[in-house]
Amino acid sequence: MxxxxxxxxxxxxxxxxxxxxxxxxxxxxxxxxxxxxxxxxxxxxxxxxxxxxxxxxxxxxxxxxxFETENLRPFAGLLEDMVTVNGTLYLVANTGKVEIVDAGTFKSLGAVSGGLDQPRSLEVVGSKLFISDYGPYDASYNTPDSYVAVVDGLNGGMVTKKIEVSNKPEDLIAFGKYIFVAGSEEGKVEIIDADKEEVIKVLEVDGRPAQFFEIDGKVWLYSTGNDEVYFQSFHMDLTKATTNSLPVAxxxxxxxxxxxxxxxxxxxxxxxxxxxxxxxxxxxxxxxxxxxxxxxxxxxxxxxxxxxxxxxxxxxxxxxxxxxxxxxxxxxxxxxxxxxxxxxxxxxx
Incomplete structure (x- = not known):
């Protein structure tokens, strides 16, 4: 969970x-x-x-x-997300690391401290961590090398693979062995097979994808536009189902x-x-x-x-x-x- x-x-x-x-x-x-x-x-x-x-x-x-109180050292990063999975809390810092603590005690269990650039969020499937990352900036402050990093181990370790995705991936959500990736800059949802560690499907969506959520067991995506927002749902066969737009600027x-x-x-x-x-x-x-x-x-x-x-x-x-x-x-x-x-x-x- x-x-x-x-x-x-x-x-x-x-x-x-x-x-x-x-x-x-x-x-x-x-x-x-x-x-x-x-x-x-x-x-x-x-x-x-x-x-x-x-x-x-x-x-x-x-x-x-x-964090500092329980581990006697400062967190020393910019916190981007907090994700809790089965008693473990993952603290994602967009300064290039993920700190992993026990959710009850906040004592450190490990970290992902190598191979990341600007991580944004995290998902767990089996014994693997999947971490969305903007990648490094180029000379024009674009992020053409965005990816989802794979770490084999729930308590961290080194990045073992980087799966190329569209620019500026944000939120992730797991659906069985599949991971939905919110590609915020290019209006895409990429679906990763966690076993194969590769993108198997790319869906074009409305707006700028921001965050996934669930209603009655179905995956939904919240996206933003200039003058509206979009709530989009997906079928169990990994296809887009419905889109509701609301006039929120x-x-x-x-x-x-x-x-x-x-x-x-x-x-x-x-x-x-x-x-x-x-x-x-x-x-x-x-x-x-x-x-x-x-x-x-x-x-x-x-x-x-x-x-x-x-x-x-x-x-x-x-x-x-x-x-x-x-x-x-x-x-x-x-x-x-x-x-x-x-x-x-x-x-x-």
Whole structure:
């Protein structure tokens, strides 16, 4: 089971249910960091001070710098993604490494520290890690040599193969032995056979692919355009199924998955206005609230399904630490608190 950012609630409960049905042995107690909320702070370019904070939402106790506290060394990278798979947490840094920790204790289990350039996300199939990577910049700051790196070992090691894909691959999702790759720059979804370690199919999709998710066991893709967003689904035979487009302009690619098939999208006009917002939409229904929340500096988003609360991160222009504001299901502000530099994502247990 792979979970990233706000996808953790519900799936964790489901995994515990199936485990209890199949195994009569007593369940292992959850670790200190497998309860509550993990907050991913990207860090500042140049200082590479990315870190993870832990929040206990029942007591509002916030623990900063979890990686450094538990491993007695700084993370020393720019955090791009957090992916948890079967009790292991993968911290993907777009500064060329992946740190691997025990999800309960945050103690280091290993790393991928060689052969990567600008990793973006990660997926696990069997005993292999598949890591999307922009590849190196050329003289014009393009990324013509993007790839998905293969590492044979769940606790890291060296890159054993680089599978060429379209420019700027982002999110990954596994479907059986197949891995879907979101090619953000060229509007493609490439499908990798994990056994063969090669691309077996390329699908043209609408918009700029950003993130995969699931509805009722079917793979969906969230993509952004200039004046709309796209939600596209795929058949089990690895073909494109449906496309729903919604008139949401200036979407950034940041998305949170709420209850009742509601989705929360960060929008931003960018320079010079810097007018940001959160749109609330439904893929399967008629919900469309383009200005559900308005403001500036919005950088990360997540939804706590158990408590029905939206977490909205503000980078504060990377001038010092960021903040997180919590809203109820009606969009009413409940509280805010300071976190690390560039908060950009959440994992909810």
């Amino acid at each position: 792979k979970l990233k950012f706000n996808q953790l609630v519900g799936a964790l409960a489901l995994s515990i249910f199936f485990f209890s049905c199949e195994n009569s042995e007593p369940e292992q107690p959850l670790g200190a960091y497998e309860q509550g909320i993990l907050i991913m702070n990207e860090g500042n370019f140049g200082t590479n001070d990315g870190e993870v904070y832990h929040l206990d939402p029942s007591t509002l106790t916030l623990k900063p710098n979890v 200036n979407a950034t690619g940041r998305i949170a998955f709420g209850n009742d098939n509601l989705y929360y999208l960060i929008t931003s006009t960018g320079w010079p206005e810097y007018q940001d917002g959160v749109s609330r939409v439904s893929v399967l229904g008629s919900e469309l609230d383009l200005d559900w929340i308005t403001g500036s500096g919005f950088y990360g988003i997540g939804y706590d399904k158990a408590r029905n609360e939206l977490y909205l991160a503000n980078s504060n222009g990377f001038q010092g630490n960021g903040t997180v504001t919590v809203y109820d299901a009606d969009g009413t502000e409940k509280r805010d608190f300071e976190v690390g530099r560039g908060p950009s994502g959440f994992l909810f247990y």
